[in-house]
Amino acid sequence: DADVTQTPRNRITKTGKRIMLECSQTKGHDRMYWYRQDPGLGLRLIYYSFDVKDINKGEISDGYSVSRQAQAKFSLSLESAIPNQTALYFCATSDLRAGVETQYFGPGTRLLVL
Amino acid sequence: KQEVTQIPAALSVPEGENLVLNCSFTDSAIYNLQWFRQDPGKGLTSLLLIQSSQREQTSGRLNASLDKSSGRSTLYIAASQPGDSATYLCAVNNAGNMLTFGGGTRLMVKP
Numbered sequence: 001d002a003d004v005t006q007t008p009r010n011r012i013t014k015t016g017k018r019i020m021l022e023c024s025q026t027k028g029h030d031r032m033y034w035y036r037q038d039p040g041l042g043l044r045l046i047y048y049s050f051d052v053k054d055i056n057k058g059e060i061s062d063g064y065s066v067s068r069q070a071q072a073k074f075s076l077s078l079e080s081a082i083p084n085q086t087a088l089y090f091c092a093t094s095d096l097r098a099g100v101e102t103q104y105f106g107p108g109t110r111l112l113v114l
Numbered sequence: 115k116q117e118v119t120q121i122p123a124a125l126s127v128p129e130g131e132n133l134v135l136n137c138s139f140t141d142s143a144i145y146n147l148q149w150f151r152q153d154p155g156k157g158l159t160s161l162l163l164i165q166s167s168q169r170e171q172t173s174g175r176l177n178a179s180l181d182k183s184s185g186r187s188t189l190y191i192a193a194s195q196p197g198d199s200a201t202y203l204c205a206v207n208n209a210g211n212m213l214t215f216g217g218g219t220r221l222m223v224k225p
Contacts, residue, residue, distance in 0.1 A: 042118065042203060042215025090157060103213065105157035
């Protein structure tokens, strides 16, 4: 089974709709992240969480919100979806061992906003 | 603000060639640098991580170098194979353990 799972894998929605993307992990990591990827661009950080009670905005948080329901679950919500939020969304987890942090990524959710 | 650039954006080579992917970054105060591989429909897989104090890391046919003072890293792939076809992403880790990604190099290795 995959260590980091994302649901749904693909989603088509309409402008103005509220949608939620979910991420679950079995790695036991405290740190979780949400990124978006646009064609030809690298991943950009939306939100991150270093533990259940810690939520931080990333580079491009406007129009998004998150919820860290448990150590293993981190959800991303689009309150009112707009077409320029069409992108590939990735969840990631990380741990810090001996001063080295490595991030582990889920398979991605492809979102289309019409 | 850290900016990461990868050149070329796309590369097509015949099988067996040695190749170099380039990554440059604007702020040399990095914690580490990672190279990832991205396959369609799948997440990113970490290939190599170079700490700021290191010059290079090797894994099999892959070798990544880091020149922090000049803001450059290269990923060298020896004896390329069709299975190496993927998008390769470079990411730098600044203070706060947040990654800044380049736009990626899309590699196609033809049989």
